Amino acid sequence: MVRDDHAGSALAALAALLADETRAAMCLALLDGRAWTAGELARHAGVAPSTASEHLGRLVAGGLLAEERQGRHRYVRLADARTAQLVEDLAAHAGPPPAAPRTLAQAGAGSAMARARTCYDHLAGRLGILVTDALTRRGLLDQSNGFALTDEGVEWFTGLGVDLAAARTGRRPLARPCLDWTERRPHLAGVAGAALCGHALASGWCVRIGSGRALKLTARGRTALHTHLGIAPDALEAPTA
Amino acid sequence: MVRDDHAGSALAALAALLADETRAAMCLALLDGRAWTAGELARHAGVAPSTASEHLGRLVAGGLLAEERQGRHRYVRLADARTAQLVEDLAAHAGPPPAAPRTLAQAGAGSAMARARTCYDHLAGRLGILVTDALTRRGLLDQSNGFALTDEGVEWFTGLGVDLAAARTGRRPLARPCLDWTERRPHLAGVAGAALCGHALASGWCVRIGSGRALKLTARGRTALHTHLGIAPDALEAPTA
DNA sequence: CGGACGTTTCGGCGCACGCCGAAGTGTCGC
DNA sequence: GCGACACTTCGGCGTGCGCCGAAACGTCCG
Numbered sequence: 001m002v003r004d005d006h007a008g009s010a011l012a013a014l015a016a017l018l019a020d021e022t023r024a025a026m027c028l029a030l031l032d033g034r035a036w037t038a039g040e041l042a043r044h045a046g047v048a049p050s051t052a053s054e055h056l057g058r059l060v061a062g063g064l065l066a067e068e069r070q071g072r073h074r075y076v077r078l079a080d081a082r083t084a085q086l087v088e089d090l091a092a093h094a095g096p097p098p099a100a101p102r103t104l105a106q107a108g109a110g111s112a113m114a115r116a117r118t119c120y121d122h123l124a125g126r127l128g129i130l131v132t133d134a135l136t137r138r139g140l141l142d143q144s145n146g147f148a149l150t151d152e153g154v155e156w157f158t159g160l161g162v163d164l165a166a167a168r169t170g171r172r173p174l175a176r177p178c179l180d181w182t183e184r185r186p187h188l189a190g191v192a193g194a195a196l197c198g199h200a201l202a203s204g205w206c207v208r209i210g211s212g213r214a215l216k217l218t219a220r221g222r223t224a225l226h227t228h229l230g231i232a233p234d235a236l237e238a239p240t241a
Numbered sequence: 242m243v244r245d246d247h248a249g250s251a252l253a254a255l256a257a258l259l260a261d262e263t264r265a266a267m268c269l270a271l272l273d274g275r276a277w278t279a280g281e282l283a284r285h286a287g288v289a290p291s292t293a294s295e296h297l298g299r300l301v302a303g304g305l306l307a308e309e310r311q312g313r314h315r316y317v318r319l320a321d322a323r324t325a326q327l328v329e330d331l332a333a334h335a336g337p338p339p340a341a342p343r344t345l346a347q348a349g350a351g352s353a354m355a356r357a358r359t360c361y362d363h364l365a366g367r368l369g370i371l372v373t374d375a376l377t378r379r380g381l382l383d384q385s386n387g388f389a390l391t392d393e394g395v396e397w398f399t400g401l402g403v404d405l406a407a408a409r410t411g412r413r414p415l416a417r418p419c420l421d422w423t424e425r426r427p428h429l430a431g432v433a434g435a436a437l438c439g440h441a442l443a444s445g446w447c448v449r450i451g452s453g454r455a456l457k458l459t460a461r462g463r464t465a466l467h468t469h470l471g472i473a474p475d476a477l478e479a480p481t482a
Numbered sequence: 483c484g485g486a487c488g489t490t491t492c493g494g495c496g497c498a499c500g501c502c503g504a505a506g507t508g509t510c511g512c
Numbered sequence: 513g514c515g516a517c518a519c520t521t522c523g524g525c526g527t528g529c530g531c532c533g534a535a536a537c538g539t540c541c542g
Contacts, residue, residue, distance in 0.1 A: 008266035010335040011259060011328075018256035020500075025249035039518065048502060053520055055500090072509045072518045086334050087252075093327050094251040145395060146416040146431075148387025173418070175387040190387075261530075280488060289532060294490055296530090313488045313539040 017062045018090065022047055023055050027064065027078070027087050032213030033120040035068065035075040081172055081194070084120035092179045115236055116206060116215040119178060122193030123200065127217065127236060131196070132187040134229035141188065147177045149192055160228065162195045258303045259331065263288055264296050268305065268319070268328050273454030274361045276309065276316040322413055322435070325361035333420045356477055357447060357456040360419060363434030364441065368458065368477060372437070373428040375470035382429065388418045390433055401469070403436045 018024050025045045030036060036044075042052035056076055059065040064083055068075045078084045116127035123131060135141035140153035149157075149164075153175075157164050168174060168191050177186030178193070188196065200206050205221030208214070217225075217236055225231040259265050266286045271277060277285075283293030297317055300306040305324055309316045319325045357368035364372060376382040381394035390398075390405075394416075398405050409415060409432050418427030419434070429437065441447050446462030449455070458466075458477055466472040 005266065007332060007336060008269055009262050011269065011332050012262040012265040014331060014335040015256045015259035015265065019253055019260035021250050021253040022500080024253040024256065025246065028249055028252065037518080038520095047500090049519065050503080050521080051501060057520090074519065082334070086330060089327060089330055090255060091248060091252050093323070094255040095248060142387075142389060144415075145391065146383075146387060146389025146414060148383055148389040150386065154386060173387060174385075177414070263530080278488080279490095288530090290489065291491080291533080292531060298490090315489065 014062065017059055017064055018087070020055070022051070023059060026052075026055065026059070028091060030065070030076070030078050031084060031087060031091075031120055033078070033084070033118055034213075035077040038074045038076065041076070078120065081121065085176075085178070085189070088119065088178060112209055112214040112216070116217055117213045118197060118208075118215060119187075119189070119213075122178065122187070122189045122197045123215075124178070124187055125215075127206075127215065128187035129185055130231055130235055131225070131229065132185075134225075134231050135188065138229065141175065143177075143186075147175060147186070149175045153192075156228075157192065157195065160196075160199060162199050164192060164195060167191050167195050255303065258300055258305055259328070261296070263292070264300060267293075267296065267300070269332060271306070271317070271319050272325060272328060272332075272361055273359055274319070274325070275454075276318040279315045279317070282317070319361065322362065326417075326419070326430070329360065329419060353450055353455040353457070357458055358454045359438060359456065360428075360430070360454075363419065363428070363430045363438045364456075365419070365428055366456075368447075368456065369428035370426055371472055371476055372466070372470065373426075375466075375472050376429065379470065382416065384418075384427075388416060388427070390416045394433075397469075398433065398436065401440060403440055405433060405436060408432050408436050 018027060022045045026041045029041060029044050038052055038056055039049060041056070042049045045052065045055075047055075056065065056067070056074070060067050060076065064079055064087075065076045066079045068077075078087070114125055116123070117125045119128065122128070132141065135153065135156075136143050138152075138156075140150055140156050142148050142150050154164055164174060173190045175188060175192045176190040178189035179186050187193075200221065201208075203220070203224070204218055205224050206215045206217045209216050222233045225235075226233055259268060263286045267282050270282065270285050279293055279297055280290060282297070283290045286293065286296075288296075297306065297308070297315070301308050301317065305320055305328075306317045307320045309318075319328065355366055357364070358366045360366075360369065363369070373382065376394065376397075377384050379393075379397075381391055381397050383389050383391050383394075395405055405415060414431045416429060416433045417431040419430035420427050428434070441462065442449075444461070444465070445459055446465050447456045447458045450457050463474045463477075466476075467474055
């Protein structure tokens with residue numbers, strides 16, 4: 001009882017950090033996995049710099065955000081992958097209501113965000129689904145009895161020049177499903193998801209669009225996805241399967 | 242921007258439901274997977290019945306809880322497994338601080354809760370870990386590249402008289418890891434975890450202690466765990482490995 | 483039918499918190 | 513050094529919300 005009492009206040013304190021609309025908007029923005037300055041977040045959330053400063057202080061004190069001071073700037077980012085996953089999960093649980101994206105302008109070609117973007121540190125959007133499905137189709141990822149890379153999958157990463165065993169750090173799972181809120185199906189996250197995204201950016205398969213989390217698939221990326229995963233070059237542009 | 246704005250308020254609204262200590266305590270209590278009456282929850286949380294009634298109204302309206310009226314009673318339970326997982330995840334993220342359970346009285350034999358309990362609808366506590374480890378050791382559960390049942394694992398369930406394919410409903414994963422806040426390691430949750438827990442209760446492997454979520458392993462359960470998983474009969478009493 | 487009981491509705495109280503603008507601190511660049 | 517700039521601290525204001533007790537509502541049981 002005493003124990004649960006303590007757990008109750010800890011849970012409430014954690015939830016309270018995300019229970020404010022301004023702080024929630026900040027955390028969602030930080031889901032792109034990058035560090036933002038306090039001022040950028042203030043403008044993004046539409047509040048005065050002083051207000052943003054107080055919010056960031058709370059989020060850092062609560063352990064949700066990590067900060068790094070550089071000169072007159074205060075950079076903040078999500079504390080770690082585990083925290084990012086928590087925000088994702090909450091957003092996914094809260095998100096479902098807008099079930100009908102019926103606007104023709106949006107449904108037609110789809111926005112750049114819907115096509116390809118990062119979700120903290122891995123690929124998401126239609127590109128994320130495309131890659132996840134291709135991995136599954138080729139027997140590199142097993143989704144039938146859970147969500148795990150097969151031995152062939154690990155070798156596939158090695159062939160790409162990515163050493164997953166070395167990338168594995170701490171308790172973070174090698175592969176886990178991440179359900180984001182535009183596509184409704186899970187895509188690859190975890191150590192392998194992060195490694196793949198890092199490799200894709202490093203190898204020029206895709207580049208960031210502007211300052212946001214949206215990505216653009218390059219010509220090199222199109223051929224790479226075709227040779228490594230058998231994904232048709234125009235698959236990303238085609239209507240959602 | 243507009244879109245993220247909406248996502249922000251949705252996230253904040255969801256988090257606000259758990260941001261109150263009283264509501265948090267209620268949700269944690271409901272993690273035992275059973276339905277409680279409004280009065281029970283009021284007493285458990287230490288607030289007036291009128292206050293509890295308002296809180297429950299919010300939680301139900303927010304979709305976290307499902308209610309069932311029976312005569313003059315109002316029974317509530319967590320809305321679904323997905324919601325339970327969300328509360329679990331938040332509690333696990335909030336919990337870690339109490340890192341040192343050094344009290345001799347607790348560390349020695351351990352409380353009944355620490356030994357065996359339910360976590361929503363699956364086994365948790367030392368028993369949960371014991372079973373998960375045994376499944377892994379026997380090659381029925383693969384944790385090396387993710388968290389998934391092997392084909393042998395599915396057959397093992399069949400041998401137990403549990404048809405996992407039939408139990409599989411909707412999008413709920415067959416096997417997923419659940420990290421609870423007394424043991425620090427993941428144990429089996431998802432459809433398979435729920436089926437195993439259901440089988441254990443139905444077959445008299447364990448019984449509920451009182452009205453809470455604590456479980457007691459029976460003599461029959463001890464032999465069953467030994468024959469089916471090779472778990473030593475006194476393993477549950479031994480100090481944490 | 484009437485009393486016991488679980489639950490709900492309604493005021494009313496008080497605190498906690500989010501917001502801002504103004505003023506202060508520290509860093510950068512000329 | 514001296515402005516420009518990013519951020520922080522500090523009052524002060526308003527609102528939202530959690531709490532309770534009193535009273536109303538429904539159900540159950542004798």
